[in-house]
Amino acid sequence: MRNDKILLCLACVLCFLGLVAIYSVDPAREAGWSMQSFFGRQFFWNVFGWSLFIFFALIDYRVLVKLGWLWYFLLLLALGAVLVFGESDETGARRWIFSQSVQPSEFAKIILPLFLSFYLSKNRENIPSYALLLKSGFWVFLPVGLIFLEPDLGTSLVLLVVWLGMLFISGFGRNHFALVGLGLGGIGAVGWSFLKDYQKERLFTFLDPWKDPLGSGYNVLQSQIAIGAGGLGGQGWLSGKQSQLRFLPARHTDFIFASWCEQMGFLGGVALILLLGFFIWIMIRIARHAPDLEGKLLASLFGVIFVFQVLVNVGMNMGVMPVTGIPLPFVSYGGSALVVNVAIVGLLYNIANSGRKKVAKCRFRWDYQQ
Amino acid sequence: MIWDEKISEEIQHRLTVFGWICFLIFTLLVVRLWYLSVFQEEWYKEKSERNWLRIIPLQALRGSIYDRYGKVLAEDLPRFRLVLLEGSMDVKEAQRKVKEILGEEIGFQVKDMSPGEKVLIEDLPLEKVIKIEERREELPGILVESYSHRFYPAEEVLAHVIGYVGRITAEELKNLSSSGYEVWDTVGKGGIELFYESLLRGEKGYRKVGVDALGRVRSVLEHSPARLRNSLVLTVDLEFQEYCYHLLQGKRGTIIVGRPTGEILVLASQPSFDPNTLSGGLTTQEWSRLVQSEKRPFTNRATQALYPPGSIFKLVVALAGLEEKVISARTSFSCPGFLEYSGKRYYCWNRAGHGSVNVERALAHSCNVFFYNVALALGPEKIVQYAQKFGLGTPSGLDIPGEKASLLPTPLWKRQNQREMWYPGDTLNLAIGQGYLLMTPFEVYRLLCGVATRGKIYRPHFLQAVLNREGKLIREVTPVLEREVNLRGETWDLLLKGMELVVTQGTGYACRDVPVNIAAKTGTAQNPHGKDHSWFGGFFPVDQPRVVFLVMLENSGDGSGEAAHAARRLIDWFLKYRGLTDEER
Numbered sequence: 001m002r003n004d005k006i007l008l009c010l011a012c013v014l015c016f017l018g019l020v021a022i023y024s025v026d027p028a029r030e031a032g033w034s035m036q037s038f039f040g041r042q043f044f045w046n047v048f049g050w051s052l053f054i055f056f057a058l059i060d061y062r063v064l065v066k067l068g069w070l071w072y073f074l075l076l077l078a079l080g081a082v083l084v085f086g087e088s089d090e091t092g093a094r095r096w097i098f099s100q101s102v103q104p105s106e107f108a109k110i111i112l113p114l115f116l117s118f119y120l121s122k123n124r125e126n127i128p129s130y131a132l133l134l135k136s137g138f139w140v141f142l143p144v145g146l147i148f149l150e151p152d153l154g155t156s157l158v159l160l161v162v163w164l165g166m167l168f169i170s171g172f173g174r175n176h177f178a179l180v181g182l183g184l185g186g187i188g189a190v191g192w193s194f195l196k197d198y199q200k201e202r203l204f205t206f207l208d209p210w211k212d213p214l215g216s217g218y219n220v221l222q223s224q225i226a227i228g229a230g231g232l233g234g235q236g237w238l239s240g241k242q243s244q245l246r247f248l249p250a251r252h253t254d255f256i257f258a259s260w261c262e263q264m265g266f267l268g269g270v271a272l273i274l275l276l277g278f279f280i281w282i283m284i285r286i287a288r289h290a291p292d293l294e295g296k297l298l299a300s301l302f303g304v305i306f307v308f309q310v311l312v313n314v315g316m317n318m319g320v321m322p323v324t325g326i327p328l329p330f331v332s333y334g335g336s337a338l339v340v341n342v343a344i345v346g347l348l349y350n351i352a353n354s355g356r357k358k359v360a361k362c363r364f365r366w367d368y369q370q
Numbered sequence: 371m372i373w374d375e376k377i378s379e380e381i382q383h384r385l386t387v388f389g390w391i392c393f394l395i396f397t398l399l400v401v402r403l404w405y406l407s408v409f410q411e412e413w414y415k416e417k418s419e420r421n422w423l424r425i426i427p428l429q430a431l432r433g434s435i436y437d438r439y440g441k442v443l444a445e446d447l448p449r450f451r452l453v454l455l456e457g458s459m460d461v462k463e464a465q466r467k468v469k470e471i472l473g474e475e476i477g478f479q480v481k482d483m484s485p486g487e488k489v490l491i492e493d494l495p496l497e498k499v500i501k502i503e504e505r506r507e508e509l510p511g512i513l514v515e516s517y518s519h520r521f522y523p524a525e526e527v528l529a530h531v532i533g534y535v536g537r538i539t540a541e542e543l544k545n546l547s548s549s550g551y552e553v554w555d556t557v558g559k560g561g562i563e564l565f566y567e568s569l570l571r572g573e574k575g576y577r578k579v580g581v582d583a584l585g586r587v588r589s590v591l592e593h594s595p596a597r598l599r600n601s602l603v604l605t606v607d608l609e610f611q612e613y614c615y616h617l618l619q620g621k622r623g624t625i626i627v628g629r630p631t632g633e634i635l636v637l638a639s640q641p642s643f644d645p646n647t648l649s650g651g652l653t654t655q656e657w658s659r660l661v662q663s664e665k666r667p668f669t670n671r672a673t674q675a676l677y678p679p680g681s682i683f684k685l686v687v688a689l690a691g692l693e694e695k696v697i698s699a700r701t702s703f704s705c706p707g708f709l710e711y712s713g714k715r716y717y718c719w720n721r722a723g724h725g726s727v728n729v730e731r732a733l734a735h736s737c738n739v740f741f742y743n744v745a746l747a748l749g750p751e752k753i754v755q756y757a758q759k760f761g762l763g764t765p766s767g768l769d770i771p772g773e774k775a776s777l778l779p780t781p782l783w784k785r786q787n788q789r790e791m792w793y794p795g796d797t798l799n800l801a802i803g804q805g806y807l808l809m810t811p812f813e814v815y816r817l818l819c820g821v822a823t824r825g826k827i828y829r830p831h832f833l834q835a836v837l838n839r840e841g842k843l844i845r846e847v848t849p850v851l852e853r854e855v856n857l858r859g860e861t862w863d864l865l866l867k868g869m870e871l872v873v874t875q876g877t878g879y880a881c882r883d884v885p886v887n888i889a890a891k892t893g894t895a896q897n898p899h900g901k902d903h904s905w906f907g908g909f910f911p912v913d914q915p916r917v918v919f920l921v922m923l924e925n926s927g928d929g930s931g932e933a934a935h936a937a938r939r940l941i942d943w944f945l946k947y948r949g950l951t952d953e954e955r
């Protein structure tokens with residue numbers, strides 16, 4: 001099967017599993033297929049997202065990449081608006097605009113890769129150079145800083161990792177990374193003083209959750225208990241004390257993996273992980289076969305985003321990563337994230353399609369060269 | 371182009387490395403998942419088991435008690451308290467938050483309630499309840515809970531009949547645990563509350579909450595409110611009871627008024643206690659002060675105190691004498707003021723003597739000498755036998771607990787209990803209701819009932835009807851004929867005539883000029899510890915008795931005095947406010 005078709009199938013299956021998982025822990029399940037229930041809303045977002053998919057799959061990604069600056073400044077504008085007019089959520093962080101329906105930091109996950117592939121392909125002569133490293137770093141740190149100020153530690157980390165991924169994929173060397181390490185270390189030391197107490201707490205409790213089992217360690221422990229209680233085969237669909245009796249916090253968003261594992265067990269969990277892994281493998285294949293630098297960079301940056309999110313989210317569910325509020329792609333409840341993820345699939349599908357045509361040509365040329 | 375290709379090559383290489391990194395990441399995730407859910411499954415399963423449901427019981431709603439006209443005698447009033455579900459918050463923190471919301475200092479009375487709940491504040495005023503309910507989002511794990519508080523509007527007036535409620539004791543729990551009682555339950559502790567516990571007891575509610583391994587309440591899963599089951603209607607007439615209770619004011623004694631067929635309208639006993647303070651929970655100190663009080667306020671003087679009945683007992687002697695034909699209507703004895711028997715003088719209360727008296731005059735003037743003679747002719751066994759025919763000496767089955775039975779002494783009893791032989795003087799004492807004879811005022815009242823109905827003994831009762839949850843009548847108590855004393859009509863006629871003469875000519879002059887014919891008997895019981903006890907009992911109207919009454923006042927002297935006057939006032943009150951025909955308002 002061709003990459004684009006497999007990608008599409010995997011994304012659909014993941015979205016479906018997400019709906020299933022959200023349904024199983026929906027606190028408003030009785031409301032049925034309406035906007036009152038979480039799975040009802042997620043379904044709506046799926047419909048909306050997949051219509052966006054058509055748009056992104058049809059428009060040539062190179063057109064979108066060429067508009068890099070436009071996206072970038074729109075992003076800065078939206079993030080600025082969040083800081084000025086933003087609405088707070090229950091943790092006191094201002095992340096939302098338009099009455100808690102849109103989370104602009106989520107869109108950074110699609111815009112930053114677009115911008116970076118644009119910026120790098122434009123300056124491809126300077127790869128790899130210290131000047132480019134610093135300049136790209138500057139452009140990345142603007143939105144990352146704004147998101148960090150919201151504060152949204154998780155997303156700013158994701159974007160930072162996108163930049164690091166870009167440096168790595170595009171071939172920056174050891175010395176460059178040493179410099180980056182130094183720089184991030186310095187910034188980290190400064191940033192630590194800006195961290196809110198609850199964020200510091202989260203980072204600490206990650207190290208030893210039993211230190212404060214009722215407080216900040218609570219989530220981590222409950223999700224591990226949920227996964228452990230699932231055992232090999234799980235407690236069954238719609239059962240499991242942890243998720244059904246609501247011991248597990250954020251069981252339809254950040255900790256959906258744990259509630260999934262409690263119900264479906266080790267086997268269900270592995271199946272989900274393998275699906276995600278397979279999805280990322282396809283993304284890497286698309287990147288490898290992309291016809292141009294823009295496509296290669298774009299696809300691989302999306303790959304970096306996905307891997308990082310999966311790693312952090314699943315890791316946090318299993319108590320090996322700090323609780324940072326990063327959702328599980330396609331599966332966690334959340335409209336903005338889903339729409340962005342489906343749009344990314346659209347772009348990848350787009351790249352895979354154009355890649356297919358070019359690859360034929362390349363191969364011909366390659367044969368010819370040999 | 372050369373740039374492109376060089377970069378492309380590098381990128382392909384880096385992508386391969388990236389692929390391996392991803393492979394490594396996913397392998398590690400799977401390994402960790404295996405570690406948690408397969409390798410350490412047991413440990414986490416056990417942790418999850420300890421995340422479980424907790425059932426928090428809600429105190430049952432107790433049935434109300436009404437008087438015959440629907441006036442409330444006891445009811446559960448809603449009160450509010452602030453409850454902290456344990457584990458959801460620290461008590462200190464909860465107190466701080468509540469204070470913050472109420473915006474003022476408030477006294478906390480933190481105490482354990484049922485398992486899993488702590489009371490923060492009892493009896494929270496309504497405006498504070500509203501304040502807290504408005505901001506309940508900020509107080510997870512803190513609930514405003516309504517609970518019932520037993521309220522007795524009649525206070526002391528009816529305390530001995532109604533009783534009171536209290537926290538179940540360890541001993542009660544042992545006996546009742548099979549019927550689903552638990553440590554924190556409230557049960558009836560006396561009177562109607564205790565006797566009809568099974569009817570009054572409500573249905574308990576409960577709240578099911580999910581609690582996690584760490585003891586925190588995560589969610590309220592189910593809530594079933596407490597409900598009441600039955601309410602009781604008593605035969606008591608609260609207004610009349612209040613009047614009679616206040617007639618006793620400042621005295622020790624009792625007034626019983628009822629129907630000859632068993633309904634009891636009034637049972638007042640002084641001194642009394644306020645059941646509200648008992649149900650509110652007394653301190654040990656207050657409790658022992660009440661119990662040890664010399665006035666013995668908890669003793670129901672109608673059913674739990676034994677007194678010599680004095681001359682009222684002459685009714686039994688007269689009946690026995692007439693029925694056994696020891697005397698007849700024409701039998702007369704001469705009373706010189708005393709009876710000389712085996713060299714000893716036994717005096718009449720009137721040392722001047724009554725002259726020649728027949729049975730009617732003897733009753734009317736309560737002549738001791740006449741009854742000495744009758745008693746000597748009958749012998750103590752016969753007298754006691756007649757008393758027993760009326761059910762005296764055995765508890766009547768009245769529906770309040772703790773009823774005592776009279777002591778009817780016989781030679782056999784004396785031999786067994788006093789290790790002494792029976793002297794003729796004992797018989798003479800028995801004839802006038804003195805000596806070893808002890809009766810509860812309630813048994814004297816039952817005797818009067820038996821006389822009023824000419825020997826039909828109905829079971830006395832307070833319960834008139836049982837209502838269900840919706841207030842519909844589900845059971846009504848009808849008169850139960852317990853036993854019948856079959857005597858000749860002539861015997862009854864003579865006795866009633868004599869009792870009528872008590873009022874019209876004799877010692878019951880206080881009740882003269884009442885628009886109905888009253889049959890009554892006075893009693894003056896000598897009391898070795900102080901002034902005589904004063905008795906006055908009877909019924910009216912004579913030809914068709916509707917009301918039986920008995921007044922007993924400790925240490926109040928002559929029965930024709932204070933007791934008779936109190937009786938007169940209650941008869942007047944009854945005729946004025948209730949009447950004989952239109953009494954069932």
Ligand SMILES: [Zn+2]
Nearest residue numbers: 705718724737
């Ligand atoms: Zn005499």
